[in-house]
Amino acid sequence: MNFKKILSDKRIPVDTPENIIDKNGKAIFGTFKSEFRKMDFLDIKGQSCVPDRFNRLRYTMWEAVEINLKDAMLLTAVCDMGWFTTALTCFYDKKTKKLTYWKKTRGHKKISISYNLLDGDTSECTDEELKIKIVNHFERGNAYIMGEAHDEKKGNIKYDITLERVSLPSVVSIPFGENKPLYTQKDLFKATGYVEIDGKRYECDEDSAGIIDDHRGYYPYNAHYDWVTTMGRSEIDGEKKFFGINLTRNQSVCQTDYNENLIWFEGNTSRLTPVRFEHLEYNKWRICDVYGMVNIIFDIGDRFIMRIPCKVIDINYHITFGELKGYVCDEDGNKYILDGMSAIGEDKSLHF
Numbered sequence: 425m426n427f428k429k430i431l432s433d434k435r436i437p438v439d440t441p442e443n444i445i446d447k448n449g450k451a452i453f454g455t456f457k458s459e460f461r462k463m464d465f466l467d468i469k470g471q472s473c474v475p476d477r478f479n480r481l482r483y484t485m486w487e488a489v490e491i492n493l494k495d496a497m498l499l500t501a502v503c504d505m506g507w508f509t510t511a512l513t514c515f516y517d518k519k520t521k522k523l524t525y526w527k528k529t530r531g532h533k534k535i536s537i538s539y540n541l542l543d544g545d546t547s548e549c550t551d552e553e554l555k556i557k558i559v560n561h562f563e564r565g566n567a568y569i570m571g572e573a574h575d576e577k578k579g580n581i582k583y584d585i586t587l588e589r590v591s592l593p594s595v596v597s598i599p600f601g602e603n604k605p606l607y608t609q610k611d612l613f614k615a616t617g618y619v620e621i622d623g624k625r626y627e628c629d630e631d632s633a634g635i636i637d638d639h640r641g642y643y644p645y646n647a648h649y650d651w652v653t654t655m656g657r658s659e660i661d662g663e664k665k666f667f668g669i670n671l672t673r674n675q676s677v678c679q680t681d682y683n684e685n686l687i688w689f690e691g692n693t694s695r696l697t698p699v700r701f702e703h704l705e706y707n708k709w710r711i712c713d714v715y716g717m718v719n720i721i722f723d724i725g726d727r728f729i730m731r732i733p734c735k736v737i738d739i740n741y742h743i744t745f746g747e748l749k750g751y752v753c754d755e756d757g758n759k760y761i762l763d764g765m766s767a768i769g770e771d772k773s774l775h776f
Contacts (some may be wrong), residue, residue, distance in 0.1 A: 425757045427697070427717050434681040435695045437595070444597055444607055449476075451605035453682060456595040459541045459562050459609055463640060471604050471642045481506040485537045485640040487547040487558055489569050490768050491585060491615050492633050492656050495519060496626050497745055497766055498583060498619050500556050500571055501637075502535050502547050507737055507776060509535040511549035511556055513573050514728055515581055515621055516745040518766060521725030523745060524621070526573035526581065528554045541567075541609065541638055558636070565589035567613070567636055585617035587634050590666040591688040598641075598682040600675050606641035612655055612668045612688040631657040633666055645775060649674035650701035652711055652722055652769040654748055654762065655688070665690045667760070669752055671699050671711055671718065685718075687754055694754035701771075707746070709769065720750035722767055737776040744769040 437455045443462035444452055449469025466479045474482060488501035499514040511534075514525040528534075528551050538545035541562040549556040549571075556571040566589065572582035591612040598606045615632040618625050633655040655668035668688040676682045679698035687694040697717045702710040707724040724746040732739040746769075748762040 425716070425753075426755070427715065427753065427757060428755050430715055431695045431697065431755060432681045435683070437592075440595065444605065449603075451597060451599070451603055453597045453599050453605065455682075456597070458593060459595060459638075460607075461540060461542060463540055463607070465605070465607075465640055465642075468603065468605070468642070471601075472645075479642075482642050483640070484643055486637075487537055487560075487639070488637040489558060489567075489585075489587075490635045490637070490653065490655070491583075491619070491628075492654070492766050493615075493619065493626050494629055494631065496619065497768060499743065499768060500558075500569065500583070502537060502549050502556055502558070504535060504537050505776065510730075511535055511551065511554050512728070513554065513556065513571060513581060514743060514745075515619065516726060518725075521746075523726035523728060524578055524581075525728050526554050526575055526578060527730075538638075541636075560636075562589075562593075562611070579622040581619070581621045583617070583619040585615050585619070585628065585634065587613035587615055587636065590614050590633075590690050591668070592691070592693045594670060594684055594686055594688075594693065596682065596684045598674070598676045598684070600642065600644055600677065604642045604644070606643070606674065606676075607639070608641075608684055609636075609638045610653075610670055610684065611636050612666060614666060631664075633657065633668065635668065635670075643774065643776075644675055647675060647775075648773045650709075650711075650769070650771050652701075652709070652720070652748075652767055654765045654767040656765060658760065658765070660689070660760070669696070669762075671696065671720075673699055673701050687752055687760070696752060703771070709744075717753045718751075720748055720752070720762060722769055723747050723749065724769070738774065739776070740773045742771040744771065 486503035685696035
């Protein structure tokens, strides 16, 4: 089947404006070819019934990196949700299906998020027990991450990885309301370097890949999304090439026109249709669409859980690690089998 007939033209990337918020305080929505140079989200006007002077308390931003190695997966992230900040590093052992994580939740002083993804701008956590540094040079197609964490019970981890872009970026600005934007950029990279946990080193090899997820915007007071991604190298047309997918279901006002679902190929991308997530069991999800373009089972090995229940903020956040079964199709109808590919997912509900 040729799926181009059912895919929205609004999902075809267009030239990127300089600023995602225009001079009148309105967000610019759509799918774009490259990163924004200016992301003045705090200048938005009327994103909710809350006065604009409180935008800082409603504004969410994070930068996360996911790395897929032969025997392990690494996720490391820094997040600022206005009310509080979080830094997190997760290490998933594929053989044992065991997750180890290090987390810090605190005030704003030791966690910072880059203004954009250009010219070496950096996201980092400088806590003594959990250090994360993400240096962004997307203007030349690369980035660098390094970090370390220490805990008497969980042990020690350190990593040093260089990322080189191998595909086109996914850059979207999604409306969650009339002037309520959710921006996300995700890029597929070749990974070189290592992760070391308690003296055991996991080296990147020719199949190692990574994704950087840069995420900013304003969520509804009651928000929920599901997400799954995979990255690595697969056999395509008889040759091993870098390959990845990104699938999300969130509160876009129009899933057809505004979503971030796609396949990454080396040097190119292919749009995917809107999807739904079915939580068949606690450790088994199904991700599919209504056209037969996406049909995936996600078998979860382990997960990180963060629960923050209180009067002001209520967060129920699961980061999941495991394997995929099933397939996705590109726009021309070519099918790609995902069986055995490692994956990371999220199931996040929040009220704040």
